[in-house]
Amino acid sequence: MDIEMIRAADKRLNGYVRRTPLLSSPFLDDIAGRRVLVKAECLQHTGSFKFRGGWSALSALPPEKRKAGVIAYSSGNHAQGVAIAADAHDAPCVIVMPSDAPAVKIQNTRDLGAEVVLYDRDNEDRDEIGARLAAERGLTLIKPFDEPMVIAGQGTCGLEIAKQADAARVTQADVLVCCGGGGLTSGIALALAGDAPGLKVRPCEPERFDDVARSLKSGRIESNNRASGSLCDAIITMRPGDLTFPIMQQHCASGIVVTEEECLRAMAHAYERLRIVIEPGGAAALAAALFHPAESEGDAVIAVATGGNVDKAVFIKALEMSQ
Template sequence: MSSLQMIEAAAERLNGHARRTPLLSSPFLDEIAGRRVLVKPECLQHTGSFKFRGAWSAVSALQEDSRQRGVIAFSSGNHAQGVAMAAAKHGVAAVIVMPSDAPQLKIGNTRALGAEVVLYDRASESREEIGAALAAERGLTLIKPYDEPQVIAGQGTTGLEIAQQAAELGVTEADVLVCCGGGGLTSGIALALEGHAPGLRPRPCEPEGFDDVKRSLISGGIERNNRTSGNICDAILTPAPGQITFPILKRLCGPGLSVSEDEAMQAMSLAFNRLKIVLEPGGAVAIASALFRRDEIEGDAVIAVASGGNVDPNVFRTALERHP
């Protein structure tokens, strides 16, 4: 099980390898939100998302003999690229199982980082079964995208940075909004904040219609989505919160928030125009929640994690045209 000690150890291994992303702000966003908005742009992280942190944490924690046999991961794109780069930097082989409808940019980037990409049909095939079969056949170590203690620990380093940076800005009480799929980033940040900034409360943010974590927090048990595709926020579409992540989310998170596809697109445009950062739809839902769910947030400040920027150019163009 992930812990604060694991997160701090992951931070040591990530030191000099991951980027320490800043907290950004804009008076224009503050005005929309009705409070101070601080944005943690993990879109500026290596491979364009926070996923590099968890991937490096997991690969670097492997025993040498296991690492040399290679690693395998399944991902719609961001975890794929994170594992591919972490494996390449460690000089080991990586196989990535990706849905065939993942953005071509993410598939292409994963291959360009040196990984072998195995495509599957998201509607009719199980990535878990494909990954398990390949892992057994080739002796590869599976690095899960979120339900894996060392991955959670790596993502939690984002929370260590938030705790320190918020304190430097005089923010000791605030909701921390996190784009949430299976809950690896949210649970890692939650553990880090519990230990270093207990006045900062993590809250998962999801697309409407795919708000399994929000519903799970309400019911107290794991709720599933009826479908796992058909939303522009592809990066955070998961069947259900993880078996490891959900108990952490249940214990430490405030109520979930959900936004529409159009609100995510609007947040992408605002982030580009006001903060000069590029976000993918799934990476913009936390900012969208900060801006468009202001009545569901308390306090004078809110922190939003912009989790990824690997957006298809046509999708990004549409966001800017729709919300100039």
């Protein structure tokens, strides 16, 4: 992986991706005690940054492989990113999703034209299911984070952050990124290392699922002891990726761990002050910026709001916390 792969992905995405804004509010600044800038990837196609990686991967496939079709596994955001990209490229698409994924994500994936195969994430292996279906049907597997073209696509978000931060006169700051397997985190880190070295990426994870933070601290890949059980489903993985972890090890600072309650409170603040909708996993970075200010340095912090695909009941619960 290198920044030239990200620049190439950016060219393939040009004209299709939304160049999402960098938002701010003096009310959020007051809470954090510093300037807070929010990269609103929740406004991306399908409601998350995953469109970038999905389009990058599909557009890089040889025509004959696209025609045969693709398969992916995801709790919902990667699923939708791949599904919409496959539909635009006239490629058959199968998505393997956990049965406990938010209903809105399952339905949206189906509505985007993908065949959805549900599995029990506590008792079944999604990798095995994906590999079997890929072999049986001749499909190309597009992994959610440990895939070069996916990482390259996610890295285009970092290219945008570099330009937007420069326009906002922010040259030294922590960039807080909601982190699961590390595809977005490593992609942004690579992009910023090349275009804005004064911006340092910090992975943000929910408590009990802080495998990346622990891995960065120990210097080796650490795993979680469970595969489910958090509102932050979008960023729940068992471990960092074999491709993503070395990149994060080289280019990222230490991780920040937040609580579910902090994510819900961050969702409420994002809605009230920025008028954007964020899901719990997509709010981890903003939660870190607002409620863990001592863990960042400098006069400004950039938080990536990675996704907004939240079930109504969860969103209502978040809004009620601000009352």
